[in-house]
Amino acid sequence: MKNFCFFVLFLFKFSIVDTAAQEKVILPAIADSLKVNAYSVVRENRLQFIYESDVSGLHKEKLVLTVLNEKGTESANFIYTSDTFRELVKFNGAIYDSSGNLIRKMKMADLKTSEYTDELASDSKTYYYESTVASYPYTIVYEWDVKYKKGIIAFPVFIPQCNFNQSLENASFQLVLPNTMDPIFKTKGEMLMPKKSQDGKNSVYETMVSNCTAIENEPFTDALSSFVPILYSVPRQFSYDKTRGDMSDWKTFGLWQYGLLTGRDILPETIRPILAEISKNCQTDREKVKAVYDYLAKTSRYVSIQLGIGGLQPMPAAEVYRLGFGDCKGLSNYMFAMLKELGIHSVYTVISTVNPRLIHDFASANQMNHVILQVPLEKDTLWLECTNPQLPFGYIHRSIAGHDALLIKNTGGEVCCLPSYPDTLNKESLFVNIELAGDGGGNIDVKQNSELYQYEALTGFVNLDLEKKKEFIRRGIDLTQGSISNLTYSELKSDLPVMQINYRLDYDKYSSKTGSRLFVPVNIFRRGVKTLSAGKRNHPLYISYGYADSDTISFNLPDGYSIEALPKSIDIEQPFGSFISILKNEGGKRITVIQKLQINSGRYDTKFYSAFVNFWSEVNKGYANKIILKKME
Incomplete structure (x- = not known):
């Protein structure tokens, strides 16, 4: 479907002096609080929209942005995608150095353009x-x-952020409409509801926002839209590609969308x-639905198509049948x-794969x-x-599970929420048997069971050739130099799908040998997370994906070696997760490692951040620990 996102940028009030040498801009100093x-x-910045008629309008923007360092460079790039309904008709720009001296000017002809898209049919141009x-x-x-x-x-x-x-220093929004129109507004964050004034036959709606500090992109942070001020606005009655609709609720x-399906x-x-x-x-009807779903998967394929009523109207069913392809609609x-x-x-149900609510x-x-x-x-x-035949019938994939959706019925739109799965069902279990050699080598047999969301991450695995399957496995293992053989897999495509992968790993150097000792890695199949900063946390923790990993790893000791040291057991439980790591000496000849990690999705107050950092430090240590074996005299 057409993604109606707009790159929103605006106008700066500054002074330009024309010296004999060159144009120069006088910029006020940035407050220290806005540099943090x-x-x-x-x-x-300023955004102005002038409503000209039911089918036309003019969107005017101007932006002044100061880039403080290299990390801010990407935010200074200009991008706009036009289509049948929106056309970029004017552009100019300028760049000034830190002293306000003009570096260069840009015009429409300086913009690069691309009509490349991964869509088969599209009317867009970037x-x-x-x-x-x-x-x-520098300032742009x-x-x-x-x-x-x-x-x-x-x-x-x-x-504006x-x-x-x-x-953000200052930003303003202005909407100019005929007096007869009744727009609908929705604000988020610190954004103020627009104030209305009269200008002859027009109503002018205006709002502004200023002095917004930067939102640091911290690990495990919610989407930016959760923190910044936003204003949404729509016409109550609208005209769109020769159709008319009502956006009151x-x-x-939904009634308008239902009309797009007619015939x-x-x-x-x-x-x-x-x-x-x-x-x-x-x-049963369920069996009939599955039969048709399987037929759809075998006889058609997904191709993105962004034509027809702004990408909101589906191709006729007869056309999809004839061509053998279609988009999600x-x-x-x-x-x-x-x-x-x-x-x-x-x-027919409309949903977002990005925003849950x-x-x-x-x-x-x-x-x-x-x-x-x-x-x-x-x-x-x-x-x-209907777009991914790899997904099992009846399974609700991660991009939509638990999301709000709009049912398109002949009585109008109806908001609902899709079911979601408990975090504990997103399981991955490893059963590993390792034969250690006295020279540091190791022969490993692995059985891996991945369920639901963890299964979903492997759906592309089945289509890879053998060598790429092996590369896929190696990327998930800390020791990448091992050879893989006896690779088999099986897939249970059900409401609660499971992927089982079995393989053998052979290493010349699995353990590090120093003198008479072998240093044996406890778990090469898990990495935990990147080390987190222990500093102040500004925003609540957000864990979008909960899961459970369970590993049972058996080490068979080489002849002539004894256990000198085992890592200590770990047992941590917090609101956001739990971790257990237990190592058992099985009679001096065998060591069994049991590790279980449970991560709970949700939002957690900043007061838990210190515990969160310590939690992952212990998890990382538990996975990276070494068993020490010593050669007996």
Whole structure:
């Protein structure tokens, strides 16, 4: 689906003096508070949208940004993607050094353009300018206009802090509309609701925000949109590509979306006997749905298509059947049509793969970017991902599980929430047997079981050739030089899917040998996380993905060696997770290692950060520890 995100940048109030030598800009000093954790500073920006008619408008922006260091360079790049509904019609820019001297000016012709896309059919064109200044700080100014045409389904999103580690001095927003219009606004963070004033036949809505400190991009941090001020705005009644709709709420917006589906579920006569044949032995509606889902996977493929009512209307089902491909909209609508032919009710469903929550009291098209299909059965409700045949029937993948969605019904839109799985079901279990050699070598047999989200991370594994499968395995192991053999795998494609991978690893140097001692790594299959800073934490911890790892590793000692030292056991339990590491001496000839890591998804107060750092330090140590063996006299 069309991603209605806008690159929101604005206007700076500064003075330009024209000296005999060159143009120069006089910049006020940046407050010390706005330099803290900042790589760049939005000095001042302004966004103005002028509503011209139901189908046209002018979006004017200007930005002045000071880049403080190399890490802020990327934030100084200009990028805008135009399409059938929005066209970049004006652009100019300038760059000034730290003293305010002009380095260069840019115009429309200096923008690079690209029509490359991973979509088969798209009407988009991307303009971009890459900042290449070598000395810091410097200031960059952009000004551009975008022409809206063929309809306005939303006004530009006002989000003046577009990046982590970016502070903001001043920004303002202005929306100019006819007096007869009644826009809908939604604010987040410190953004103030726009104030309304009159200007003849127009209403002018204005708001501003200033002195916002930089949001540091800390590990395990929520999305930037959770911290910065944002203003969303839409027209209550809108016109879009020769259609008219009402954005008053999700119900009325859903009615408009439902209208886009009208007549697009008609199938050709040639498919009817096929559907009858593949479902003839099915005893239940669920079995029929699976038969059709399997048929869809075998006979069609996913291709992104961003044409038709702004990328919101699906291809007709007959076209998907004829061509053998479609995007998420087209494939979901095609599946809907095939189930309808078999007398099974389903619901076209719009969802976001990025944002788990919809804004329940504010409807807008840009909150969703994907389409799936809901199939409500008598004893169960299925949520079908029609774009990825690798995913098992009945399984709700990680990008949508637990997310809000909009059911598109003939009675209007209806917000719901997809089911999610407990963190404890996202399991990966390792059963490892290691034969140690006195010269430091090791022969290892591995059985790995990965379930649900951990299974999902392996769905591409089955399509790799043998050598790439081996490379995939090596990337997950700390000792990469071992040879892999006897590689087999099996896949249980069910509601709770499992991938089992078995293989053998042979190492010439598994253990480090120093004199009469062998230093044996405890667990080469886990890495924990990168070392976390122990400094002050500014924002709550956010763990988006909970899981459970369970490892049982058996070491068989080489002849003539005894156990000199085993790492101490570890047992930690915190609200955000737990870790156990136990090493057992099994009669002097065998060592069994049992390690279990449980991570709990959720948000945790900053008061837990010190414990969080210590937790991962202990986990990393538990995985990286060494067993010490000594050669007997």
